[in-house]
Amino acid sequence: MLHRLLSGDLPRSHALTVALVVVLVSLAFAPFLFPGSQSLNVAAKICVFIVLAASYDLLLGYTGIVSFAHTMFYGIGGYGVAVAMHGIGATWGAMGVGVALALLLSLILAVVIGLFSLRVRAIFFAMITLAVASAFAVLASQLRDITGGEDGRSYSVPAMLRPSFRLIEDQVLGVSITGRILTYYLVFFASLGLFLLALRIVNSPFGRVLQAIRENEFRAEALGYRVVVYRTVASVLSATMATLAGVLMALWLRYTGPDTTLSFAIMIDILLMVVIGGMGTLYGAVLGAAIFILAQNYLQVVMGKLSAATDGIPLLPQLLHPDRWLLWLGILFVLSVYFFPTGIVGRLRAQRR
Amino acid sequence: MTETKHADWAPLILIAALALGALPFVGSLSTWVTLTVAGLAMGMMIFVMSSGLTLVFGLMDVINFGHGVFISIGAYVALLVLVPLAAWGTADSLGLNLGVIGLAAVVAMVATGALGYFFERVVIRPVYGQHLKQILITTGGLIVAEQLIHALWGANPIPVRLPETLRGSFVIGDAAVERFRVFAILLGLAVFAGMHLGLNRTRIGLLIRAGVENTEMVEALGYDIRKIFVGVFVAGSALAGLGGVLWALYRQILVASMGMEMMVLIFIAIIIGGLGSVGGCFAGSILLALLANYSGFLVPKLALVSNIVLMLAILSWRPQGLYPVARR
Amino acid sequence: MTAPLLSLSGVHTHVGRYHILHGVDLVVPESGVTMLLGRNGAGKTSTLRTIMGLWRASSGRVTLAGENVTQRPTPQIARSGLAYVPENMGIFADLTVRENLVLAAREGEIDAERLKWVFGLFPALEKFWALAAGALSGGQKQMLAIARAIIEPRKLYLVDEPTKGLAPAIVANMISAFRELKASGATILLVEQNFAAAKALGDTVAVMDDGRVVHAGPMAELAENAELQHRLLGLSLDRHQ
Numbered sequence: 060m061l062h063r064l065l066s067g068d069l070p071r072s073h074a075l076t077v078a079l080v081v082v083l084v085s086l087a088f089a090p091f092l093f094p095g096s097q098s099l100n101v102a103a104k105i106c107v108f109i110v111l112a113a114s115y116d117l118l119l120g121y122t123g124i125v126s127f128a129h130t131m132f133y134g135i136g137g138y139g140v141a142v143a144m145h146g147i148g149a150t151w152g153a154m155g156v157g158v159a160l161a162l163l164l165s166l167i168l169a170v171v172i173g174l175f176s177l178r179v180r181a182i183f184f185a186m187i188t189l190a191v192a193s194a195f196a197v198l199a200s201q202l203r204d205i206t207g208g209e210d211g212r213s214y215s216v217p218a219m220l221r222p223s224f225r226l227i228e229d230q231v232l233g234v235s236i237t238g239r240i241l242t243y244y245l246v247f248f249a250s251l252g253l254f255l256l257a258l259r260i261v262n263s264p265f266g267r268v269l270q271a272i273r274e275n276e277f278r279a280e281a282l283g284y285r286v287v288v289y290r291t292v293a294s295v296l297s298a299t300m301a302t303l304a305g306v307l308m309a310l311w312l313r314y315t316g317p318d319t320t321l322s323f324a325i326m327i328d329i330l331l332m333v334v335i336g337g338m339g340t341l342y343g344a345v346l347g348a349a350i351f352i353l354a355q356n357y358l359q360v361v362m363g364k365l366s367a368a369t370d371g372i373p374l375l376p377q378l379l380h381p382d383r384w385l386l387w388l389g390i391l392f393v394l395s396v397y398f399f400p401t402g403i404v405g406r407l408r409a410q411r412r
Numbered sequence: 413m414t415e416t417k418h419a420d421w422a423p424l425i426l427i428a429a430l431a432l433g434a435l436p437f438v439g440s441l442s443t444w445v446t447l448t449v450a451g452l453a454m455g456m457m458i459f460v461m462s463s464g465l466t467l468v469f470g471l472m473d474v475i476n477f478g479h480g481v482f483i484s485i486g487a488y489v490a491l492l493v494l495v496p497l498a499a500w501g502t503a504d505s506l507g508l509n510l511g512v513i514g515l516a517a518v519v520a521m522v523a524t525g526a527l528g529y530f531f532e533r534v535v536i537r538p539v540y541g542q543h544l545k546q547i548l549i550t551t552g553g554l555i556v557a558e559q560l561i562h563a564l565w566g567a568n569p570i571p572v573r574l575p576e577t578l579r580g581s582f583v584i585g586d587a588a589v590e591r592f593r594v595f596a597i598l599l600g601l602a603v604f605a606g607m608h609l610g611l612n613r614t615r616i617g618l619l620i621r622a623g624v625e626n627t628e629m630v631e632a633l634g635y636d637i638r639k640i641f642v643g644v645f646v647a648g649s650a651l652a653g654l655g656g657v658l659w660a661l662y663r664q665i666l667v668a669s670m671g672m673e674m675m676v677l678i679f680i681a682i683i684i685g686g687l688g689s690v691g692g693c694f695a696g697s698i699l700l701a702l703l704a705n706y707s708g709f710l711v712p713k714l715a716l717v718s719n720i721v722l723m724l725a726i727l728s729w730r731p732q733g734l735y736p737v738a739r740r
Numbered sequence: 741m742t743a744p745l746l747s748l749s750g751v752h753t754h755v756g757r758y759h760i761l762h763g764v765d766l767v768v769p770e771s772g773v774t775m776l777l778g779r780n781g782a783g784k785t786s787t788l789r790t791i792m793g794l795w796r797a798s799s800g801r802v803t804l805a806g807e808n809v810t811q812r813p814t815p816q817i818a819r820s821g822l823a824y825v826p827e828n829m830g831i832f833a834d835l836t837v838r839e840n841l842v843l844a845a846r847e848g849e850i851d852a853e854r855l856k857w858v859f860g861l862f863p864a865l866e867k868f869w870a871l872a873a874g875a876l877s878g879g880q881k882q883m884l885a886i887a888r889a890i891i892e893p894r895k896l897y898l899v900d901e902p903t904k905g906l907a908p909a910i911v912a913n914m915i916s917a918f919r920e921l922k923a924s925g926a927t928i929l930l931v932e933q934n935f936a937a938a939k940a941l942g943d944t945v946a947v948m949d950d951g952r953v954v955h956a957g958p959m960a961e962l963a964e965n966a967e968l969q970h971r972l973l974g975l976s977l978d979r980h981q
Contacts (some may be wrong), residue, residue: 125547175724179731182475182687185547186679187723193676194720201716323672327555334548377563385557393552396545397538615848622832622843629830632792633888634818635846738833738874 064176066262072143075407080344082349083294086247091232092242096354100210100311103243105352106250107308112332113365119330120339121261122230122293123273124181128172128188129329131195132165132298134320136305139164141212141315142205154310161302173291180288181276184324194322211316216242222312245250246307255301258341260296269293270339291412301318327385328355331392346403421735423695430699434706442586447705453593455701456600459660459694461655462678463607464648470688470737472625472641475543476551479652479678480671481531482524483558485672487572487660488565489523490516513644513661520657521650526713528649532642551590554672561668570666578661596658603651604694611690620644624688625674625738680719681704684726685694695734697727743806745770745896745927746791752802753790760786762951763800767945768896773918775930775938775959778948779971784931785827787948788898791929792824793817805895819846822893827931829885833874837865837884840873844888851892858887861917879910886914890921896923897928901920903937915940935973939963947972 061078062069070076083104089102100116111296117130140154147153155225172191176183216238218224224238234240241297260266270280272286309315319325326350336347359381366379378386399406432446438444465479466645474600494501500512520698535553539545578595581588611617619640623630627637660666660672681700703722708715726734746768753761761783768774776784789795791802791812797967802810809817818824823844832840841850841858862883868876873884882902889897903911909933918941922928928941931936938945942959955962955972962968 119544123544171649172726175727179727182543183683185475185477186683190676190680191720192721194717197716201713220568327551330548330551354558380563382560382567383563386556386563389552389555393535393549393556396552398546400545615842618835618839618843620838622835625832625834626830628794628814629826629832630819630843631814632824632826632830633792634846636813636817650847 066255066259068258068341070263072404072407072410075342075346075404078346078407082345088157090234091249091364094223094234096239099239101352101356103246104308105349105374106246107304107353108329108332108348108382109345110250110253110257110304110334111301112305112348113254113341114297114331115221116338116341117257117261117297117300118334119333119344120337121266122269122290123191124177124189124290125185126166126294126297126344127185127323127326128195129297129301130321130323130326131188131192132169133305133325134199134315135161135168135306135307135316136302137309137315137320138206138212138305139302140200140309141207141214141307142225144214144216144367145212149217151217155256158303158306161306162299165298165302166295167294170291173294174287177287177290177294184210184294192321194321196317196323199321200306200317207316208319211314213314213396216310216313220245237274239354242311249291249303249307253303254341254345257271257300261341262333265289265292273336324385331388333402334392335395335402337404337406338400339405340402340408343402343404350403354388355384362387420735423692423699427695427702430702430706434517434702434710436497436704436709439520440546440586442588445584445587446589448702449593449597451463451591451702451705452698453596453600453662453701454705455698456597456604457655457658458674458677458681458701459697460600460680461604461652461674462697463603463690463693464644465618466682466685466688466693467624467644467690468641469682470646471620471627471637471644472540473543474540474641476536476550476719478531478535478557480554480673480675481554482528482649482652483659483671484658484668485523485527485557485671486520486559486656488668489653490520490657490660491565491570491666492571494520498573500701501566501573506577509577509655511533512575513578514658515573517654517657520653524653524656525646527649528646531644531649532645534643536733550669558668558672565668567668572660572664572666574661574664577594592662594660600656603654607690616640616643660673660725677719680723684723684733686730686737687701687734688737689733689735692733699726743770744942745805746929747803747891748787748791749803750799751790751802753786753795754798755786756793760795760951761790761797763949764790764951764953765878766946766953767956768927769924769930771925771927772943773922773930773941775942775945776929776931776948777933777935777938777945779974780933782948783951784901784948786951788824788826788900788929788931789899791817792822811939823889823894823897825885825889825890825897825899826902827900829881831873831876831881831885833845833872837869837871837876837909840884840888841891842867844891848894854891854893857885858891861920862887862913879913882906882910884915886917890926893924893926895927896905897926899928900931901928901933902935911937935969 068216084104086106086292090099093102111133118126139157143153143157147156172187176187200209215221219238221238221243224241226241227237246352260364268279268284268289272284272289276286305320312319332351333344335351336345339342362384363381366381367375369375369379377383395402419726435444438447447641463485465476468474468476495513497515500508503509531553535544535549539549576594581590581596588724609620619635623640624636630637656671659670677700680695682687684699685696700719700722703718704715707718730736744767747762748766751761751764752759764783764787766787776787788796790797790947793812797810801808807820817967825967842848864880865883865887868880873881876884886899889899895954906914908913919930924954930941935957939959945957945959946953947955
């Protein structure tokens with residue numbers, strides 16, 4: 060049963076299994092284990108970013124191509140919900156329309172980008188996705204009437220998902236079951252489902268062909284696989300999942316704006332999660348996202364203290380300033396690409412052998 | 413002995429057609445002159461920043477996403493000259509004004525050239541021939557460098573004052589042409605001419621052109637392509653630094669992310685030009701900037717995506733770019 | 741017999757995960773033409789690439805004029821006196837004929853006498869002197885590739901299938917050019933599929949199969965022995981008669 064659920068792709072390391080179970084249990088019972096809105100917010104973000112990182116790994120780790128447009132697709136999902144909820148109203152129907160249109164737009168964009176850039180040389184893909192994504196970000200901030208511009212859009216969600224909603228009068232384990240908690244579980248189960256789906260994709264015959272292409276493009280082509288088609292389909296699947304991740308985040312935040320969806324900083328975050336967790340192993344996306352989001356929320360506090368403690372020493376306080384935490388992650392990123400290209404998961408698995 | 417080569421005029425005709433074709437839509441000749449000069453100036457700056465990158469790719473198949481670092485660093489290092497010598501900039505003397513810019517440019521180029529040497533050794537060399545890692549590592553380098561700029565110079569934008577004699581405009585007929593733009597065009601042309609001569613009239617240039625086509629054969633003829641590559645990398649980084657100084661003076665404001673922001677335009681320019689081709693990069697930069705200026709005036713909303721539309725159109729016409737480089 | 745100019749002993753080469761050369765032993769004596777024959781995929785091109793250092797031998801030894809050059813980088817190997825004409829000719833298509841030849845002149849100047857001699861061998865090159873090499877015909881490109889290798893005297897010329905895909909008249913031109921080069925006392929290691937050309941030029945021969953040299957000896961001996969040819973090269977018994 061478990062074997063089938065995981066598509067036969069088991070963690071293959073005791074330490075990794077323990078880590079994954081800890082993440083799964085923590086997320087599954089987050090509202091009860093870590094009460095409080097900030098903790099729940101962190102847990103929901105981890106869920107969404109696991110999907111986002113896993114879908115990115117589908118491209119980076121399994122197909123071997125670098126995209127800088129992942130946040131664009133994520134943003135399309137977010138804006139799909141935002142525009143529909145804002146324009147039509149806080150109903151499930153509106154959400155359905157928004158999600159459908161967002162998926163359609165992502166699909167078209169992914170196909171067009173794929174055909175234009177992968178047809179010539181895979182190296183184009185990174186550059187062209189960067190260009191398209193940045194144009195999209197500018198467009199989203201300029202088309203104020205539709206997107207709300209730099210301010211973004213706040214909106215209401217269907218009544219069931221609002222904080223004021225109560226599923227039952229009594230508290231469960233000391234926690235009232237509000238619409239927020241329902242939303243959290245919607246996010247959690249949708250993320251879990253999408254993650255298992257990604258696992259299924261990479262372990263399917265299609266996923267094996269992708270890895271064959273990654274290993275040796277020319278040989279795969281010689282064996283009769285249309286490399287461009289496979290890469291484009293991978294890019295479309297990855298884009299679709301990113302769009303759905305954007306939808307989930309939009310439902311959770313009840314706000315969509317450029318900074319929460321389209322910014323280049325988020326693109327970097329995703330890259331860091333996938334590389335540090337371990338490229339080409341979806342479990343790496345789980346650990347990478349969990350560790351990264353936790354670090355983002357709690358490391359800065361530690362850095363603030365260190366910065367204050369080193370006050371008076373030249374430059375060190377500036378380098379340890381909480382705003383500079385990306386500096387240290389960047390260094391970690393570069394070092395992990397050099398020295399641990401298989402990331403945390405690769406390390407854990409190697410230890411077992 | 414004259415050298416006849418198969419000249420390809422189509423891209424140049426395209427540029428001329430774009431410029432002339434825009435005239436009736438713009439309507440007024442003076443506005444058109446202003447827009448065209450602005451577009452040319454912008455194109456020259458993009459060219460100065462991107463030419464090194466395209467050669468680096470052509471020579472060693474190395475794609476450097478961290479190229480933007482050199483642009484930002486160049487601009488910030490120029491502050492080390494522009495701030496203490498601010499008096500030279502505010503003086504109403506063309507000589508002193510150009511002197512301070514020249515000095516700032518030289519210091520910036522030395523700094524970014526040296527940084528380029530370091531970058532090639534430490535960051536790029538271990539990942540030769542591995543595109544995926546190159547993109548990841550150089551992007552990582554970009555993040556770190558941007559953060560270091562924040563740490564060293566602070567996170568707030570820094571205003572830059574354009575030297576006195578380069579402020580304001582020339583008035584030609586009804587058309588107002590900003591002086592700095594003319595300056596940028598002249599400088600860009602000089603860089604292009606210099607590169608063109610260097611590539612076509614010197615032995616090193618010959619080796620570079622041969623290397624862009626077939627690295628292995630250049631080695632088999634007995635030349636150390638790595639040394640040539642390091643030289644090109646350093647020169648390209650220095651040019652990016654120079655471009656950064658120009659760009660900072662043009663914008664009159666410095667932010668650490670300016671290099672990254674330019675990378676989008678730079679990538680489009682070198683893709684539509686044909687990766688590895690300096691002439692293509694020049695044509696691509698000009699085309700890109702002219703179109704952005706005309707469409708920004710005529711249909712401002714369209715200008716946001718004009719780059720992408722141009723890129724798709726060019727790649728549909730010539731999938732390898734305007735001037736495809738012959739490759740083994 | 742004098743010491744060989746070039747010798748390979750037990751050379752293994754891996755490219756990526758593929759093991760291509762399985763212990764090549766090869767001797768090229770000074771002056772004269774050594775033919776390297778064998779079926780497609782026997783490892784001839786890989787052997788030349790390994791000699792040039794374009795692929796690194798994973799074990800074994802390449803010795804040139806008594807010096808071990810196995811682990812040297814390609815430019816150094818070239819500078820120790822090797823000229824190389826690869827299978828795809830390695831012409832710089834965007835450069836003119838002149839520029840292609842100037843590159844091969846290491847000091848930057850082409851010797852006028854030598855150039856005259858090369859023009860004598862390949863008159864087409866003089867005619868298209870200022871044309872981009874990419875605009876030349878296939879045969880002219882091959883002439884340029886060989887001219888580039890011989891524009892300065894070298895200790896050893898490595899030439900990979902110079903007659904491949906060329907018209908008979910041009911093949912004849914090639915053969916006479918190599919004859920003349922040989923007459924000047926040069927040492928040439930020539931990969932060839934065209935057995936007639938090999939017979940016409942070769943002094944000694946080495947035959948490869950499956951990444952090894954399986955036969956070595958005088959060319960005349962192989963040329964006379966139809967049975968040996970059949971066994972080594974799979975040539976049908978009537979083709980060469």
